[in-house]
Amino acid sequence: MPQKIFLEHTGKADLTQIEHYLKFGGYSSVAKALNTLTPEEVVAEVKKSGLRGRGGAGFSTGMKWSFLDKKSGNPAYLVCNADESEPGTFKDRYLMEFNPHMLLEGMIVSAYALAANTAYIYIRGEYWYLIDILEKAIAQAHAKGFLGKNILGKPYSLEIYVHPGAGAYICGEETALLESLEGKRGNPRIKPPFPAVYGLYGCPTVVNNVETLAAVPWIINNGSAAYATIGIGASTGTKLISACGNVKKRGVYEIELGLPVEEFIFSDEYCGGMANGKKLKACVPGGSSVPVLPAHLLLKTEKGEPRLLTYESLADGGFKTGSMLGSGGFIVYDHEQCMVRNTWNFTRFYRHESCGQCSPCREGTGWMEKILYKIETGKGNMADIDLLWDIQRRIEGNTICPLGDAAAWPVASAIRHFRHEFEWHVTNPAEATKPGAVYNGNLLSVV
Amino acid sequence: MPKVIIDGFEIEVPAGTTILNAARQIGGDLVPPAMCYYSKLKDSGGKCRTCLVKVTKGSNTDPRPMPKLVASCRTVVADGMEVANITSPEVLDARKGVVEFLLINHPLDCPVCDQAGECDLQDLAFEHGSPKTRYEFERRTFEPIDIGDKIKLHMNRCIMCFRCVFLADQLTPERLHGIMNRGDHAEISTYIEKAVDNDFSGNMIDVCPVGALTDRTFRFTSRVWFTNPVLAHRQCNTCCGKTILWMKGDEVLRVSARTTFYGEVEEFICNTCRFEKKNAADWIMEGPADISRHSVIAQNHSHTMQVLKNGVPQYDDSQKPTPKVKSEIE
Ligand SMILES: Cc1cc2nc3c(=O)[nH]c(=O)nc-3n(C[C@H](O)[C@H](O)[C@H](O)COP(=O)(O)O)c2cc1C
Ligand code: SF4
Ligand code: SF4
Ligand code: FES
Numbered sequence: 001m002p003q004k005i006f007l008e009h010t011g012k013a014d015l016t017q018i019e020h021y022l023k024f025g026g027y028s029s030v031a032k033a034l035n036t037l038t039p040e041e042v043v044a045e046v047k048k049s050g051l052r053g054r055g056g057a058g059f060s061t062g063m064k065w066s067f068l069d070k071k072s073g074n075p076a077y078l079v080c081n082a083d084e085s086e087p088g089t090f091k092d093r094y095l096m097e098f099n100p101h102m103l104l105e106g107m108i109v110s111a112y113a114l115a116a117n118t119a120y121i122y123i124r125g126e127y128w129y130l131i132d133i134l135e136k137a138i139a140q141a142h143a144k145g146f147l148g149k150n151i152l153g154k155p156y157s158l159e160i161y162v163h164p165g166a167g168a169y170i171c172g173e174e175t176a177l178l179e180s181l182e183g184k185r186g187n188p189r190i191k192p193p194f195p196a197v198y199g200l201y202g203c204p205t206v207v208n209n210v211e212t213l214a215a216v217p218w219i220i221n222n223g224s225a226a227y228a229t230i231g232i233g234a235s236t237g238t239k240l241i242s243a244c245g246n247v248k249k250r251g252v253y254e255i256e257l258g259l260p261v262e263e264f265i266f267s268d269e270y271c272g273g274m275a276n277g278k279k280l281k282a283c284v285p286g287g288s289s290v291p292v293l294p295a296h297l298l299l300k301t302e303k304g305e306p307r308l309l310t311y312e313s314l315a316d317g318g319f320k321t322g323s324m325l326g327s328g329g330f331i332v333y334d335h336e337q338c339m340v341r342n343t344w345n346f347t348r349f350y351r352h353e354s355c356g357q358c359s360p361c362r363e364g365t366g367w368m369e370k371i372l373y374k375i376e377t378g379k380g381n382m383a384d385i386d387l388l389w390d391i392q393r394r395i396e397g398n399t400i401c402p403l404g405d406a407a408a409w410p411v412a413s414a415i416r417h418f419r420h421e422f423e424w425h426v427t428n429p430a431e432a433t434k435p436g437a438v439y440n441g442n443l444l445s446v447v
Numbered sequence: 448m449p450k451v452i453i454d455g456f457e458i459e460v461p462a463g464t465t466i467l468n469a470a471r472q473i474g475g476d477l478v479p480p481a482m483c484y485y486s487k488l489k490d491s492g493g494k495c496r497t498c499l500v501k502v503t504k505g506s507n508t509d510p511r512p513m514p515k516l517v518a519s520c521r522t523v524v525a526d527g528m529e530v531a532n533i534t535s536p537e538v539l540d541a542r543k544g545v546v547e548f549l550l551i552n553h554p555l556d557c558p559v560c561d562q563a564g565e566c567d568l569q570d571l572a573f574e575h576g577s578p579k580t581r582y583e584f585e586r587r588t589f590e591p592i593d594i595g596d597k598i599k600l601h602m603n604r605c606i607m608c609f610r611c612v613f614l615a616d617q618l619t620p621e622r623l624h625g626i627m628n629r630g631d632h633a634e635i636s637t638y639i640e641k642a643v644d645n646d647f648s649g650n651m652i653d654v655c656p657v658g659a660l661t662d663r664t665f666r667f668t669s670r671v672w673f674t675n676p677v678l679a680h681r682q683c684n685t686c687c688g689k690t691i692l693w694m695k696g697d698e699v700l701r702v703s704a705r706t707t708f709y710g711e712v713e714e715f716i717c718n719t720c721r722f723e724k725k726n727a728a729d730w731i732m733e734g735p736a737d738i739s740r741h742s743v744i745a746q747n748h749s750h751t752m753q754v755l756k757n758g759v760p761q762y763d764d765s766q767k768p769t770p771k772v773k774s775e776i777e
Contacts, residue, residue, distance in 0.1 A: 168629070185626065190493040190521050356607060356626075356633035357494050363548035366631040370584045387581055394544030397515040398496055 003230050005218045005238045006211070007254045010098040016133055018140035021101040027146050029217035033109045034154045037220070042113035046216060048224035050236035055081055055209030056287065056327040058311045065206055067196040068114055074203040076116040079181065080107055082123040082210045083165055083172035087288035087349055088329030091240035092210035094252040096130045099214070100137040104160065106213035108146060109220055111158050114206055118159055122177050125164045134162050169353035173401045174207040176355065187355050188401035211240055231257035235310035239325075245283075245332035248272035261285070261307045262299045265332065278334035280447040282417070285314055286326020288346050289406030291413030292339070293323050295447040319413065335446045336438045339421050343414040344372035350407035361404040364395040368411055375422060378429030385422050389415055449526035453477055454534045466519035466530055467498055471709060477532050480542075480571050482549070482656050483608035484520035486711055491613050492520035495606065496545045497571060501538050504529035516541055539575075546575045551582040552631065553657070554603045562658030564671040567710065568606060587631060594637045595644050597663050597722050598652060602634050605659035611635065611651040618647045618715060635659070646685055649721040653704050653712050664722050665693070665701035674700055676736035681729055685717035691736045699725045705736070
């Protein structure tokens with residue numbers, strides 16, 4: 001049986017109730033850390049485990065923690081990023097809904113490691129019903145002495161607050177999140193300085209994703225070595241993947257990193273194959289921001305090796321023939337779905353969500369959206385495709401925050417792998433704009 | 448003190464100096480254009496991306512090049528750093544892109560815009576832009592609004608540099624001015640169009656790089672290149688009282704703050720000096736103001752102005768300087 005960390009006990013009992021969570025050994029890592037480990041030892045454990053940020057970038061969590069400025073004399077903060085707004089990504093929601101105490105437990109141990117006495121959960125406003133669940137869980141943890149003053153009788157205190165966002169994807173970017181948490185307009189900050197030095201209210205701060213923090217209790221309980229044995233190479237541990245699109249069984253799955261993509265899509269244990277007898281055409285494996293891959297490059301790398309769900313394997317081939325694990329939002333397209341329409345839809349999203357601070361992103365996303373709409377509605381010409389390429393190229397890497405890149409990559413990858421489909425829209429506008437029009441030109445890439 | 452090399456020119460600057468300011472100390476064509484950075488406004492810069500440069504060597508201790516182009520206005524130099532601006536085709540291409548982005552929602556109504564001739568965007572487009580636009584869609588449009596009785600906001604022309612917002616934040620006691628909405632819907636707003644009413648609000652006209660914020664007491668009275676800039680001062684209890692008068696004959700058409708070589712205000716002036724003192728008799732005139740611009744306004748003949756008749760400088764039209772040809776880059 002594959003190892004499960006987050007979802008091992010969900011479904012067996014209502015884990016939002018602390019009594020049930022405790023029955024399965026819940027909060028034991030808090031006792032273990034506070035009683036037997038120094039904060040530095042917790043950081044070292046997490047570093048050795050190989051845990052990498054699950055918010056998208058995949059940066060070593062232990063490393064990030066060790067950058068925290070301890071000498072400033074200012075209080076340190078831990079912030080949990082629960083803004084989850086990337087199209088295709090809905091794994092944090094699942095975790096918070098069905099296992100909220102695991103997040104709290106992880107936050108307590110992590111805050112202890114960072115010597116932070118205040119921690120925030122910044123949650124997207126649309127998750128209003130989760131705020132309720134989390135606040136009830138916090139109250140229960142308080143009542144049991146896992147939060148508040150002198151946790152478990154030790155000289156360590158912590159309060160956790162839930163702060164809802166107001167509906168902006170950009171507030172998931174860590175520095176925009178901090179601005180928003182401070183009550184300001186959620187504009188990303190110019191880095192450096194990084195949050196580890198100048199974060200919330202100018203104090204040293206660590207921002208981590210929900211899933212990242214929720215993995216910490218297991219690491220402390222079972223040891224970094226045990227965690228590092230799960231997975232392959234530098235992709236250790238388990239990962240939540242939210243599968244959507246036209247597969248039989250959409251939903252949130254916990255996988256051991258290293259699972260072949262093919263098995264994830266086609267085995268009955270996971271997605272159960274394509275739905276309605278359709279064929280696999282393409283996939284966005286890590287949330288809308290990462291490059292889309294056509295079926296043949298999704299299942300096998302350019303070198304012909306099976307593609308695995310790891311940071312390295314999904315990135316194999318660079319952007320030319322690879323993609324990214326990202327946040328684990330796995331969007332599957334069947335052979336009747338239109339890549340132009342999908343690209344337009346994504347771009348519409350980025351246009352709507354750009355904060356508007358920097359000119360390439362503010363102006364470029366809107367421009368790309370208009371051109372894509374023009375092509376999608378049968379009014380495009382061949383030069384538009386090249387223009388799109390040129391625009392995305394001049395956005396990428398030239399902006400303040402990675403939203404610019406996130407807007408550029410889907411366009412670039414769609415043109416790179418599905419150019420013929422764009423061209424078909426240009427040359428066959430009447431056909432392409434019929435309701436339910438299906439492009440059949442390139443079945444090479446359909447599995 | 449760290450030493451940095453920019454386009455092959457070495458300079459030693461105090462620690463903490465940005466690449467842009469180091470380049471300004473060297474001067475000349477290698478100075479990156481800046482549309483949002485403003486040395487007198489804290490936290491400004493980093494937004495427009497016109498000042499992007501390539502750091503080909505990080506420092507002596509870490510010689511790796513930086514992976515992406517960086518905003519020179521917000522990137523601090525390190526000892527041994529090497530920077531490419533006009534010697535990098537990548538930088539020039541990105542800059543061309545930025546100019547194009549800035550112009551797609553800018554109305555190109557220079558012929559009817561009060562800022563024409565002293566517009567940073569006009570200069571930027573002239574130097575770094577393409578002769579033709581590839582944008583074929585409708586531009587975003589807004590109705591011009593009055594913010595207070597002295598300032599006009601023409602949102603169509605705004606390039607979202609945030610300078611006026613920083614100014615409102617840092618120079619005036621009450622912050623009524625901000626940005627609403629996001630992305631390409633973002634707009635400058637004085638919340639619910641409340642008048643910006645305080646002694647220093649007029650300075651946002653001077654910090655605005657384009658014709659989005661203009662002086663209602665001057666609008667459409669004259670093309671700026673038909674006026675003569677004159678340095679003048681008066682005794683003022685609120686501000687330094689040091690200004691530039693934009694004159695036509697004996698008439699003071701406009702008063703603005705004095706600016707540096709890079710077009711930044713030297714010292715902010717109060718609204719009384721700016722809007723209320725429109726008589727030549729209000730001022731002690733010092734002589735012609737040298738407006739160091741490279742586009743239309745520089746074709747003025749202020750350099751040749753010498754004779755002071757009744758205290759008012761006169762121009763000698765016969766000695767117009769010929770336009771400087773931009774030196775070939777690459
Ligand atoms: C536009 C944008 C949106 C983001 N949204 C989220 C988000 O919703 N949740 C998240 O955890 N990280 C998000 N991130 C990544 C965060 O900036 C940050 O890297 C992450 O929270 C760090 O946590 P981790 O190291 O645990 O992954 C976003 C980044 C960008 C640029
Ligand atoms: S890249 Fe886009 S979202 Fe990020 S700071 Fe710039 S305008 Fe805002
Ligand atoms: S109104 Fe002018 S100063 Fe203000 S943001 Fe727009 S362009 Fe900048
Ligand atoms: S001047 Fe540097 S980004 Fe605008």
